[in-house]
Amino acid sequence: RADSTLKQLLERLTPFKLALYCTDDWGAYERLLPEDKHLITKRYxxxxxxxxxxxxxxxxxxxxxxxxxxxxxxxxxxxxxxxxxxxxxxxxxx
Structure with missing residues (x-):
């Protein structure tokens, strides 16, 4: 769970044009995900x-x-x- 790992994942997900990222409150998500597409919740x-x-x-x-x-x-x-x-x-x- 490092920033570099998340960067690799985001590169692989780029072709899918995801509308929303639902994550937990891990710091790398806040740093690397676009704020308008990032939802911190366990609901989904x-x-x-x-x-x-x-x-x-x-x-x-x-x-x-x-x-x-x-x-x-x-x-x-x-x-x-x-x-x-x-x-x-x-x-x-x-």
């Missing part, structure tokens, strides 16, 4: 954190201290994508 971050927890529970390979942990980013992407597809989009299949 709680649901995001809950989704992250659900993914860690559903996909054991996301927990670093398991024997299922993979060092391959490609495998992580495929497993997470498959989980999201099955969990949120399977109901649309006829």
């Amino acid at each position: 971050t709680q649901s995001i954190e809950r989704q992250n927890l659900n993914l860690r529970i559903w996909i054991k390979r996301l927990a670093r201290k398991t024997i299922c942990f993979s060092k391959s980013i490609e495998i992580h992407d495929k497993v997470i994508g498959t989980c999201i597809e099955r969990r949120f989009f399977n109901s649309f299949k006829s």
Whole structure:
């Protein structure tokens, strides 16, 4: 959690043209995020954190201290994508 890490994240998020950043009260956010797009609240971050927890529970390979942990980013992407597809989009299949 350093300013340099947040700068890297913001560079990666630039193509998405985000309208709002909902964060906690960490100092780097105040220093580096545009004031008009920065909202300090847990109201929206709680649901995001809950989704992250659900993914860690559903996909054991996301927990670093398991024997299922993979060092391959490609495998992580495929497993997470498959989980999201099955969990949120399977109901649309006829």
